[in-house]
Amino acid sequence: MTMSEQINKVTELATRQSGVAKFRQDFPCLAQTISDHPLVYLDSAASAQQPLAVIEKVADYHRHNHANVHRGVHTLSHRATEAYEGARDLVQTFINAGSRSEVVYTSGTTESINLVAQSFCRPKLAPGDKILITHLEHHSNIVPWQLVCEQTGAELLVAPINEAGEVDIDNLFRQLENGVKMLAIAHVSNALGTIMPLREIIEKAHSLEVPVLVDGAQAVPHISVDVQELDCDFYAFSGHKMFGPTGIGILFGRETLLDAMPPYQGGGDMILEVRFDGTTYNDLPYKFEAGTPNISGAIGLGAAVSYMQTIGMHAISAHEHELLQYMTGQLDQVDGLRLIGTAADKASVQSFLLDDIHPHDLGTILDHQGVAIRTGHHCAMPVMDFYGVPGTARASLALYNNQDDVDRLVAALTTAKEIFR
Amino acid sequence: MIAQSQSQEELRDLYRELILDHARSPRHFGKLDGATHSAEGINPLCGDKLKIYFSIDADGRISDAKFEGSGCAISVASASLLTDTIIGLKTEAALDFFSTVISRLSGRSEDGEQPFSKVDLGKLIALEGVKEFPSRVKCATLAWHALNSAIRNESETVSTE
Numbered sequence: 203m204t205m206s207e208q209i210n211k212v213t214e215l216a217t218r219q220s221g222v223a224k225f226r227q228d229f230p231c232l233a234q235t236i237s238d239h240p241l242v243y244l245d246s247a248a249s250a251q252q253p254l255a256v257i258e259k260v261a262d263y264h265r266h267n268h269a270n271v272h273r274g275v276h277t278l279s280h281r282a283t284e285a286y287e288g289a290r291d292l293v294q295t296f297i298n299a300g301s302r303s304e305v306v307y308t309s310g311t312t313e314s315i316n317l318v319a320q321s322f323c324r325p326k327l328a329p330g331d332k333i334l335i336t337h338l339e340h341h342s343n344i345v346p347w348q349l350v351c352e353q354t355g356a357e358l359l360v361a362p363i364n365e366a367g368e369v370d371i372d373n374l375f376r377q378l379e380n381g382v383k384m385l386a387i388a389h390v391s392n393a394l395g396t397i398m399p400l401r402e403i404i405e406k407a408h409s410l411e412v413p414v415l416v417d418g419a420q421a422v423p424h425i426s427v428d429v430q431e432l433d434c435d436f437y438a439f440s441g442h443k444m445f446g447p448t449g450i451g452i453l454f455g456r457e458t459l460l461d462a463m464p465p466y467q468g469g470g471d472m473i474l475e476v477r478f479d480g481t482t483y484n485d486l487p488y489k490f491e492a493g494t495p496n497i498s499g500a501i502g503l504g505a506a507v508s509y510m511q512t513i514g515m516h517a518i519s520a521h522e523h524e525l526l527q528y529m530t531g532q533l534d535q536v537d538g539l540r541l542i543g544t545a546a547d548k549a550s551v552q553s554f555l556l557d558d559i560h561p562h563d564l565g566t567i568l569d570h571q572g573v574a575i576r577t578g579h580h581c582a583m584p585v586m587d588f589y590g591v592p593g594t595a596r597a598s599l600a601l602y603n604n605q606d607d608v609d610r611l612v613a614a615l616t617t618a619k620e621i622f623r
Numbered sequence: 624m625i626a627q628s629q630s631q632e633e634l635r636d637l638y639r640e641l642i643l644d645h646a647r648s649p650r651h652f653g654k655l656d657g658a659t660h661s662a663e664g665i666n667p668l669c670g671d672k673l674k675i676y677f678s679i680d681a682d683g684r685i686s687d688a689k690f691e692g693s694g695c696a697i698s699v700a701s702a703s704l705l706t707d708t709i710i711g712l713k714t715e716a717a718l719d720f721f722s723t724v725i726s727r728l729s730g731r732s733e734d735g736e737q738p739f740s741k742v743d744l745g746k747l748i749a750l751e752g753v754k755e756f757p758s759r760v761k762c763a764t765l766a767w768h769a770l771n772s773a774i775r776n777e778s779e780t781v782s783t784e
Contacts, residue, residue, distance in 0.1 A: 237630045560695035562671075566637070566756055570630045579670055592670045592693055617631065621638050622696075 225513060226602040228253040239572025242610045247392055247551050247598030248576050249442045250423060252506070256446055259505035260498050271497055272471055272488075286497050289504025290487075296507045297437065298428040299454050303486035306460070307500055310451035311419040312342040314438030315386070317453055317490060318415050319346040321463045322436070323384050329355030334382045334412075336361040336369045336398075337588060338391040341581040343417040347386060356383070363588060367394035367543040375406055382407075385414045389421035389437075393582040393596065394543030395526075395551030397425070404433050413459070419443050423600060424522055424549045426515040429454050441499060445600075446506035450499030453490070460486050467492040510601075518601045522550055525599050529608045533597075536615055542594050553580075553594040556615055559622050561593045567621060568595075571614040637752035637759070638696065641704075646696035651706035655689035660776065663692075664769035666761055671698040675705075675769045683714050695762050697753060702766035704747055714774050716742070721771045728753055728760050 226232060229251045234241050243251060263285060269278035271286045287302075294302045308314045323333070333347050337360050344358075351358045359382065361374035369387075378385065385407050390397050400416060407414045415436040421427055423444040429437050436459075441450040455463075465472055465483055469492030474482040483489045510518065530552050533539055542553040556564055565577035578593040579586045586593055597611055655661075655676035663674045671694030678687040688706040693699075709717040719741040726739050728750060753763045 237633075239630065562668075562695040562759075562762065563638070563697070566759055567634055570634050570756075578668065586670075617634070621631075621634055622643065 225253075226604070228255065228509075229602050230254060230257070232602060236572040236574070237570045242573045242607045244597040244599065244603065244607060244611060245574045245576045246423070246600035246603075247420060247443070247580075247596065249448065250445045250600050251602065252445055252447070252502070253509050255509045256502050256505045260447060260502040263498050263501050268497070270494055282497055285501045285504075286495070289500045289507075292504040292507045293452055296427075296511065297422075297452075297454055298430050300430060301457055304454055304457050304460065306453040306455060306487040306490045307495055308438075308451045308453050308490075309449050309496065310440040310442070311417060311438045312346075312440075312451075314436075314451055314453035315343055315415065315417065316346045316349075317466045318386075318436050318438075318455070319350040321466045321490075322413075322455075322459060324350050324353060325464065327351075327354035327356040327383060331356040331383045332359050332377075332381060333357070333384045333386065334359045334361060334374070334377050335386050336374065336388070337363045338367060338369065338394060338396060338582065338585050339386070339388055340392050340417065340419070341583070342419075343386050343388060344584070347384075360584075363396075363585075366545050367391065367396045367585075368545045369396070369398060371399065371403070374403065378407055378410055378412055382410070382412050385412050387414065387416060389416050389418040389427070390424065390549045390551075391543070391582075391585075392420045392551070393553055393580040393585045393594070394545065395420075395548040395553075395598075396543060396545040397421075397547040397549050399547075400432055400434070408433065420550065423510075423518075425519050435459055441503040441506065444503075444506055445509060446503040447496075447499045450496045450503050452503075457486065460490070463490075465489050465492065469493040471495070513601060519549075521601060522599050522603075525603060525605065525608065526550060526552065528605055529597060529599065529611070532608055532612050533615075536612060536619075538619065539615070542589055542591070550600070551596060551598045553596045555591060555594055556618060557622065559618060561595045563622075564595045564615075564618055567618040568611070568614045571610075571617060573611050573614045575611070633752075633755050637756055639749050639752060641746060641749040642696060642700040642752070645700035645703040645707075649690075649699050649703040651689045651703065651710070652691060653689050654691055655687060658687075658689075660773040662769040662773035664765040664772075666694070666698065666765050668761065671695060671762060671765055673698060673702050673766055673769060675702065675766060675773055677770075677773055679714060679774075685709050685712055685714060685717055690766065694765070695759075697750075697759055697762040698765050701750055701763045704750065705766045705770060708745070708747060709770070717770065718774060720744075720747070721767050724750065724767050725764055727751060728763055730754060 231251045267281040269282045271283040290305050294305045359377050362370045404414050413435040416434045418437050418439040422439045435456045437454040442448040472484050472489050472492040474484050538557040540555045561577035576596045658676035659679050660677040665672050673692035675690045680686050688710050690702045723741045750763050753759045
């Protein structure tokens with residue numbers, strides 16, 4: 203590397219760092235102390251913090267524009283509807299859905315997946331039919347399928363993972379060829395951070411006419427998602443993992459599939475005409491949005507999308523990728539630390555164990571030094587069983603984290619070692 | 624640096640030598656053959672899962688106690704200390720320990736009054752470090768709830784949730 207290249211690289215790094223420092227200031231919740239230590243928040247995979255842009259957008263809605271949507275001719279109802287539907291447009295652009303009819307509001311990833319299991323799969327499944335998932339799914343991409351299997355007599359198949367936490371693609375392909383009716387798969391593993399080679403998998407599934415649902419909860423905050431490029435049939439994610447409010451999420455569904463599906467729940471807003479001798483359902487996406495929706499949540503989600511777009515998904519990915527490599531490297535140097543989840547392609551997350559310290563004890567010791575991490579099974583008990591551990595400690599990154607956060611984590615781990623010496 | 628030393632002090636108060644010792648070398652660990660009473664305790668939050676066995680003889684004395692399972696240092700140490708404490712006691716006396724431990728660790732009694740001490744906690748005092756760590760009180764009391772359930776012959780599995 204020439205001197206000028208080196209200078210360019212340093213400048214680029216410095217620019218990126220200062221840019222990130224600026225983003226961090228947008229998150230008021232991060233500016234506090236825990237047990238007299240400045241907070242280091244490394245639990246964004248559980249729930250990300252909200253920037254002021256989201257907090258204020260939601261507050262502004264409550265303060266000035268609240269009314270029910272799609273119902274009134276009065277001004278407030280009009281404003282609320284505009285904001286609520288405007289957020290849908292933002293989401294559509296964000297994930298590059300072909301049409302706004304394909305963007306269904308739900309309460310979160312969990313409801314999105316349950317909706318597909320019950321509305322898309324259940325009517326089609328017969329005893330002996332097979333649904334395929336992988337070993338590293340979150341419980342929310344396991345249990346809805348178990349339920350629909352119980353209801354229909356279908357069978358749940360599981361594609362195995364290797365020691366690094368990568369899905370055995372050959373095995374997955376073999377099982378797909380075995381007459382599978384549905385594939386449900388994470389985009390990014392919440393416990394291990396593994397990024398799935400989705401395009402390859404979806405291409406294979408579609409060659410066998412197997413529809414694919416992607417659990418994108420852990421992908422959307424970190425990597426650019428284009429549902430048309432992925433060519434997935436369903437894509438589920440949550441607002442609160444991507445700097446938006448809790449209780450709001452999205453189900454993207456291919457329009458032709460959504461159109462053919464019966465409603466998931468009945469109620470107001472999902473109908474065109476209700477008579478006692480029969481009801482006509484509303485058009486997409488409203489057919490799947492029964493009852494008064496989470497209006498402020500949707501508006502907050504829209505604000506979160508705008509916020510992320512302002513920064514740019516590629517800038518966010520690049521920053522996090524660099525930071526994850528730094529964190530993994532630093533953790534790997536801690537004596538007695540075992541990294542769990544070492545896939546070649548990863549995002550945001552590093553799980554680990556330290557000596558024989560139970561993750562929950564580690565969590566307490568770190569919290570008392572202001573470092574918030576997740577400990578436990580991460581709603582992925584089968585993953586824990588695979589590694590033969592009751593749980594792990596998990597540090598997860600978001601756009602607002604920096605190298606100082608990682609250094610504080612490592613220092614806190616040193617204290618844990620001293621206490622348990 | 625004052626903050627640092629204070630929070631480390633609290634951590635060392637939670638993870639006292641006695642706690643770490645019992646967590647690393649739990650006493651009376653294993654299954655008790657011929658147990659007359661047993662109960663399981665589960666803490667879904669952190670995955671602690673303990674099973675406690677007792678032999679209670681005809682006059683209501685706990686002649687032996689053992690436990691098995693896995694959990695964090697606090698829950699394992701607490702179960703170990705529990706077995707150490709209650710072997711040889713009458714069940715009423717063991718239940719007095721239960722109510723005192725629960726009261727002292729959670730900072731209140733069953734009827735919401737001030738914490739009380741029906742008995743001298745002795746080395747169980749070591750568990751009091753959890754008072755500064757509200758999220759860990761469940762870990763420390765898990766085995767005790769299982770004890771209460773086993774003696775009263777209530778449900779086989781108690782959960783902290």
